[in-house]
Amino acid sequence: MEKFEIKLNEDALIRREKRKPSPQKNKLTVKKIYCKGCGLCVDICPTGTLQLEDNKESKFGVSVKIDAQEYCIGCKLCESRCPDFAIFVNYNEKKEKNEKKTSITGKHNRC
Numbered sequence: 001m002e003k004f005e006i007k008l009n010e011d012a013l014i015r016r017e018k019r020k021p022s023p024q025k026n027k028l029t030v031k032k033i034y035c036k037g038c039g040l041c042v043d044i045c046p047t048g049t050l051q052l053e054d055n056k057e058s059k060f061g062v063s064v065k066i067d068a069q070e071y072c073i074g075c076k077l078c079e080s081r082c083p084d085f086a087i088f089v090n091y092n093e094k095k096e097k098n099e100k101k102t103s104i105t106g107k108h109n110r111c
C-alpha cells in the first residue's frame with residue numbers, strides 16, 4: 001500500500017477515535033468492480049468509517065473497504081463524492097421505497 005493511502009487510512013482512524021458509533025443503523029454498499037481506490041470517500045468521511053485496502057482482484061490494486069459500518073451516520077458524502085458511482089448509502093432502502101411507491105400507485109418504474 002502506498003504512502004498516501006496509509007496516510008488516508010490513518011487520518012480516518014483518528015477521526016473515528018473521536019466519535020462514538022452512530023445510534024442510527026446505516027447500510028453501505030460498495031460495488032468493488034467500479035472502485036478504483038482513489039480514496040476520495042475515505043478522505044471525506046467525517047466518521048472514519050471507510051478504509052482503503054489492497055485488492056489483488058482490482059486492476060488498480062487497491063479498493064475501498066467498509067471498516068466500521070456502525071460509525072456511519074448516513075450523511076452520503078461518500079456517495080456524492082465518488083466519481084465512479086461505486087458506493088451507496090442505504091441503497092436497498094431506497095429501492096424498497098420505490099417498489100412500495102410503485103405498488104401503491106400501480107405505476108411501473110419507467111413512468
Ligand code: SF4
Binds near residue numbers: 044047048049075
Ligand atoms: S455516509 Fe457519511 S458517515 Fe457514512 S461512510 Fe459515507 S461519508 Fe462516512
Ligand code: SF4
Binds near residue numbers: 041042083084
Ligand atoms: S468508492 Fe469511489 S471514491 Fe471511494 S475509493 Fe472507490 S472510486 Fe474512490
